[in-house]
Amino acid sequence: MAEVRYEAASRIYPGSEIPAVDSLDLDIHDGELLVLVGPSGSGKSTALRMLAGLETVNKGSIYINDVDVTLKPPQDRDIAMVFQNYALYPSMTVAENMGFALKQSKVPKEERRRQVEEAARILDLTPYLDRKPKNLSGGQRQRVAMGRAIVRSPQVFLMDEPLSNLDAKLRVQTRAELADLQARLGVTMVYVTHDQVEAMTMGHRVAVLKDGILQQVDAPRTLYNSPKNRFVAGFIGSPAMNIVDVERIDGRLAIGSLPIELTADQTAAASSDDSTDLAVGVRPEHLTLANGGLDGEVSVVEALGSESFLHVRTQHQGEELVLVVREDGQSDITRGDNVSVSIIGPVHLFGGDGERLGD
């Protein structure tokens, strides 16, 4: 298996000033499942395709196992890719699809068949080996695409939103299977998705991209607990973190009438930051309904059964502010109830430029 390294890699489309991927520095460890996540247009697919050799690297370099592959065509990189639409060869059977790459490498027929059957066994595709893609369901096609990649035993697996075309339930199921497969095979995998839940559940580490720039790359837990900037804080976690713009009044911060307690580290960072616009972030599970807090009215109740998320309309700095609060799933609170919101967990602080201040 292999390590992958992006060194200041950029992709600038001809005729455009703004890079689609801007000077990306990223180290991917051997055997790691690294997820590239971000909203559409963030450059995640482009970055993946740069690794595949399907996009020109205008600046910088890409290394696989310390070998500079930047100028090498896709067929020379020893990688395998699963496309969003699977890209199965319509005129070939499942077995032929999976054996295609081996055929290109002149692997003898017997050996080819053996490897294909092995991969089919792992993916439960054995009964479908003689079918053509048009006679398969979406989930089966997805597995064939996986099988095509596995059979090659490449150095790196590239996945471009492989689950987006599956229905929700199948997606969740396949997600788990994929993660399990990766762990068992121990292969290096670079996985692109726009779904942050997918990113968090699958990735050993997650790289968040926005507008072609890497925002943060860390283990999911770290991303969740210590987002480096406002964007990451708001992107990771569902429902999203409550992020509120606050003003310093007498050196203190508050949401509405609710005072904010900062850690020593945060207070120090805040005082050295000259900007007057600060932002405070609190996750829904760190808010609770308790007397003596910020008063508000419940406008929406998202009852999930295991938990409920309440949207509470409050007043902050003279304007309406909606806070999302996590409540117990069995709670009887309904729309229109008057409640009071307090903070029971850590608070994140962001400076005027969006960067994280303190811990």
Add this chain to the structure above:
Amino acid sequence: MSNAVVDRDTESRADEVKRLERREGWKRRIPILPALLFTIVVTQIPFLFTLFYSLTEWRLDTPEPREFIGLDNYTSLPDDKFFRDAAWISVQMTVMAVLFSLIVGTLLAILLDRKFFGQGFVRTLLITPFLVMPVVAGFMWKTQMFSATFGVINWVINLFGFESVEFATRYPLASVVVVLVWQWSPFMMLIVLAGLQGQDTSVLEAARVDGATTFGIFRQITFPQLRPFLELGTLLGAIYLIQVYDHIEVIVGGQPGAKNLPFYIAQRSIGGGNRFGLASAYSIVMVIAAIIIANIGLRVLSNLLKDDS
């Protein structure tokens, strides 16, 4: 690991990439060059020659050499009765053929855009006229339909007590137009049918829910959507129909009543008239007219192509 590493030391990555991209650009262009060159040499260059010929007085049947006379051929055109007649016939023929085949084609498309027994078979019947060899179509209509002696149309007319009419000689222009419409309505029908079948059913259903009548729906929703297709049909039809020759040769064989420009030009030059310079001038006038039509058409086409980005 040879050249790539060494070169990287001397030129920056960006330069290297630019070099590769330029080479890639050429690799992409090469496959189309044979077709492009062939087309230019065989179809475009002759036009330049025609332009040059049009500026000369050139009779192939006399020993006098070709002499350059500038724009004299063109200035003689307004007084050239035969040219004016031929041009007017061209205009009438093209306009009528395009218009009527468009109307008939649209009606056929509307009728065909539904599910009924044998729809495929009827469609096959309807497109056949377009496939028929124009010479055969001309001959067929002239002898089997229009003929005063054994034409079917006259046989029907006789049934009603009217006298037979030799259509091809009495009404040459109309006869030719009828055959053209017969052959080109299927073409228009297919284009309009594509437009009809590309409609979004949910939009039509929403209109019904909103209480629109059948005709109302057609007028306000379907027809506006059909416009680009109608324009395309008109354009392609005009481009082809302005060049009609086969039918005229077969049906009326040079009778004055239906000689259009292409026919007259061919007659005036290769067909024995031998006045190559003058005929070339006629051609250029026709080419200019075609270019004007084409420009309108290219705009229509570019709108259609723009949707494919």
Add this chain to the structure above:
Amino acid sequence: MAVFTRAPKAEPILGQNRVVAHLLALLTWIIGLLFFFPLFWLTLNGFKEESVANSSPVLFFDPTLDRFSEVTESTTGLLSFTEAFGNSFWIVLISTVLVMALAVPAAYALAIRPMRKWRDVLFFFISTKFLPIVGAIMPLWIIARDLDLLGTRTVLVILYTAMNLPLAVWMLRSFFAEVPKELIEAAQIDGCSLIGQIRQVIMPIVAPGLAATALLCVIFAWNEFFLAVQLNPVGASTIPVWVNSQQKFQGQFLAGLSAASVLATLPVVLAGWIAQKRMIRGLAMGAIK
């Protein structure tokens, strides 16, 4: 997108009333049959004796195949049917092969690995169709005469290739554009060479489109008359010229001429019937997609 192979949607334009629907279907049938009638009549006449054909129209008679067999034997006129058929056959075959040989790489360059200004180039090809051929016929005739090509098959092969090339490029491009880009990328990643990609991935998908395009080129080349008669009045005449020449000689031989006409136009009509769906799709997609 619009494909006639799909059954029309449930919501026709004209009314949903059952009776109206049936009436309209009947009307459509009648119009269809009327449209086809001239051809039907022509074919019918081909089976008649000359005496029967040369009088008032009759529907019922004793059919005979004599006229059809006479066509192939006929030697009146300067050219025989079989000769003309042979000329047409070879000219159409070779020019279509040439067209495809030129148009396939062109379509590749416009659709799969598009060159930078592919739209402009496509425009250019289409625009060459817009100029009337009559505007070029004189130089072409002169050049053909000077190169001693008048009355040969070669000159028509060259010109028919040029005539059909824009159409072929237009249609093939739209068929090639249907190949999903990812499929080719997958083949690249799987280690497939360029030739391999074309042969194993692209061709299976575009093969029907290639056939449809070739068929359309055959139709137009087979039916072409103007160039054939201007450049080849005698020597290597094609079927259309032959048909036209016959009617000048044989005013009274209606049945024979009908039989000959049917044979002349039959190959193309059959080809069109067989491939109609795909040809329509190729043309439509080129314009509408």
